[in-house]
Amino acid sequence: MAAFLRRGFLWLLSVTLLLADVDSTENTFYTAGVVEYRPTIMGSSSDQLLEANLAGYLEIMASGNGTTDIIVFPEATLNSVVTLTAVPEWTKESLCEEQVGDDPEIAPFLRSLACAAREYSTYLVVNVKERVPEQCTSDETCSSRGYSIHNTNVVFDRQGAVISRYRKWNLYLEPSTNRTESPEMATFTTDFNVTFGHFICFDMLFYTPAQDLVEQLGIRHVIVTKMFNSELPFLTASQFQQGWAWANRVNLLASGGSLPQGGISGSGIYAGQQGALARLMITDALEGERKLLLARVPLNPEEPIATDEILEPERTTPVKLKLLQQPELSNFATWELPMVRGSSVDKRICQEDLCCQFRVTWTPMEAQQEYNYRLGVWVGQRRYEEEQYSAIRLCGLFACRGSTVESCGLVSEEQEHLQGHRVVFTQLEILGEFVRRPRRLLMPSTLSSSSLYALQPSQLAWSMEELDSVTRIKMELRQPHSQLMTFAIYGNYFDEYASGGAGRLGALLFLLITPLIMSYLFRE
Ligand SMILES: *[C@@H]1O[C@H](CO)[C@@H](O)[C@H](O)[C@H]1NC(C)=O
Numbered sequence: 029m030a031a032f033l034r035r036g037f038l039w040l041l042s043v044t045l046l047l048a049d050v051d052s053t054e055n056t057f058y059t060a061g062v063v064e065y066r067p068t069i070m071g072s073s074s075d076q077l078l079e080a081n082l083a084g085y086l087e088i089m090a091s092g093n094g095t096t097d098i099i100v101f102p103e104a105t106l107n108s109v110v111t112l113t114a115v116p117e118w119t120k121e122s123l124c125e126e127q128v129g130d131d132p133e134i135a136p137f138l139r140s141l142a143c144a145a146r147e148y149s150t151y152l153v154v155n156v157k158e159r160v161p162e163q164c165t166s167d168e169t170c171s172s173r174g175y176s177i178h179n180t181n182v183v184f185d186r187q188g189a190v191i192s193r194y195r196k197w198n199l200y201l202e203p204s205t206n207r208t209e210s211p212e213m214a215t216f217t218t219d220f221n222v223t224f225g226h227f228i229c230f231d232m233l234f235y236t237p238a239q240d241l242v243e244q245l246g247i248r249h250v251i252v253t254k255m256f257n258s259e260l261p262f263l264t265a266s267q268f269q270q271g272w273a274w275a276n277r278v279n280l281l282a283s284g285g286s287l288p289q290g291g292i293s294g295s296g297i298y299a300g301q302q303g304a305l306a307r308l309m310i311t312d313a314l315e316g317e318r319k320l321l322l323a324r325v326p327l328n329p330e331e332p333i334a335t336d337e338i339l340e341p342e343r344t345t346p347v348k349l350k351l352l353q354q355p356e357l358s359n360f361a362t363w364e365l366p367m368v369r370g371s372s373v374d375k376r377i378c379q380e381d382l383c384c385q386f387r388v389t390w391t392p393m394e395a396q397q398e399y400n401y402r403l404g405v406w407v408g409q410r411r412y413e414e415e416q417y418s419a420i421r422l423c424g425l426f427a428c429r430g431s432t433v434e435s436c437g438l439v440s441e442e443q444e445h446l447q448g449h450r451v452v453f454t455q456l457e458i459l460g461e462f463v464r465r466p467r468r469l470l471m472p473s474t475l476s477s478s479s480l481y482a483l484q485p486s487q488l489a490w491s492m493e494e495l496d497s498v499t500r501i502k503m504e505l506r507q508p509h510s511q512l513m514t515f516a517i518y519g520n521y522f523d524e525y526a527s528g529g530a531g532r533l534g535a536l537l538f539l540l541i542t543p544l545i546m547s548y549l550f551r552e
């Protein structure tokens with residue numbers, strides 16, 4: 029109340045005395061839109077699919093009524109490898125004008141989007157499959173195709189001129205797509221004085237170029253176009269987006285493809301440690317959605333936002349989204365929480381160079397629960413679907429469908445009668461000591477089981493302290509929670525094992541030997 033009165037007074041003061049000041053408070057935000065987009069992928073020719081998706085894009089842009097300063101569409105939801113387009117690196121004028129961009133390979137759909145950017149006077153980010161003619165110096169360097177294909181973000185300004193282009197560096201199961209010779213660092217500056225960096229989906233799991241943009245270039249506003257396969261318990265789409273923005277203390281505009289039957293959904297607008305301003309995960313349907321999410325984003329991600337925090341829905345809906353599962357769970361050091369009313373524990377769990385201290389108080393509300401819970405610590409290397417790896421150090425609490433560790437990260441889909449049979453956590457604190465490394469990112473990884481959204485700042489406290497050889501992270505639940513799925517500290521140590529020749533060999537040996545040692549050690 030006092031704060032309200034004070035704010036009211038200050039407001040009055042600023043209106044009566046400092047009109048210019050009112051203007052400047054208005055200018056501390058920009059309006060961003062990210063699109064969760066269900067692509068048309070079946071039913072007709074490639075040209076017709078492209079046409080249908082373009083029409084969907086234009087319809088969504090129209091629905092914004094010109095209110096956005098910037099709007100972002102997801103990865104791989106527009107054209108395909110048989111409906112390629114050239115993409116100029118930049119153009120002086122709008123690509124809406126036929127004579128601009130002197131290249132017959134620039135497809136009409138790209139020009140239509142430039143016209144839409146101009147019509148709604150908005151910056152526009154789209155992702156396309158790009159055709160690039162090969163520069164053939166000798167027969168060896170030329171493929172039979174005669175051109176290469178890139179997975180490319182294109183950015184238009186409010187007139188429809190191309191102001192930035194980025195070709196994906198970390199490809200994920202994209203056999204027909206080429207990589208650039210070296211990674212690109214793509215940025216652009218807007219008329220509202222914000223410099224954005226942008227990249228694509230899988231890039232977010234690696235240091236280059238995502239962390240380079242943040243750490244080397246000091247970028248505070250990041251755009252990512254996505255088509256992301258969610259994985260429980262630590263890497264579902266919105267959870268990861270929110271954790272990444274939190275850890276980097278940046279604004280993140282994430283636009284995702286919407287194909288829940290294929291495990292893909294998740295978009296949002298996040299403001300650093302202020303959490304999600306808008307977000308959408310389609311978890312309760314097999315059919316995706318087409319939706320424009322809007323938010324007023326602070327120019328400074330650290331500047332407190334006046335609007336009410338959005339929370340996850342209370343109501344739990346059965347999860348239909350197809351989810352991957354963390355592949356290394358059986359190698360975690362874990363401890364299962366006994367389901368006894370009014371339990372409390374103070375426990376230290378270690379694996380290799382990571383020790384975490386857990387203080388937990390919990391009580392099951394019914395005799396039988398929807399989920400069991402484990403505390404766990406893991407230091408190891410993981411593989412993604414591609415031959416790409418990250419060294420991971422993590423510790424936390426996570427939900428399990430049954431009493432085995434292999435059942436952690438499985439949703440309780442067949443147990444609908446148990447819905448609402450919850451465990452209430454009244455105290456939950458993790459203290460982790462993570463070894464310091466120059467290239468790593470320590471993120472909160474949290475998830476509520478009601479709809480697979482991350483915890484918001486009113487629910488989560490996070491602090492970091494740098495000591496000589498370790499970073500001490502303290503993560504705490506700020507209020508009781510009865511629908512926890514994940515509450516963890518997730519450390520991505522990027523290429524700790526995989527960089528360089530020796531590193532690669534080490535990684536290979538690690539991969540070959542670890543399962544052998546593990547199976548020997550844990551033989552029952
Ligand atoms: C755009 O205008 C329509 C019709 O006036 C309205 O229903 C809709 O909410 C508006 N959208 C935005 C984003 O302002």
Ligand SMILES: *[C@@H]1O[C@H](CO)[C@@H](O)[C@H](O)[C@H]1NC(C)=O
Nearest residue numbers: 162171176177203204205206
């Ligand atoms: C692009 O990728 C294709 C398919 O993998 C390959 O045949 C071709 O040589 C690549 N082109 C370049 C320039 O690397």
Ligand SMILES: *[C@@H]1O[C@H](CO)[C@@H](O)[C@H](O)[C@H]1NC(C)=O
Nearest residue numbers: 055219220221222223248327
């Ligand atoms: C633009 O932003 C920079 C730093 O991000 C700041 O130094 C500069 O004063 C700003 N310019 C305007 C016109 O607001």
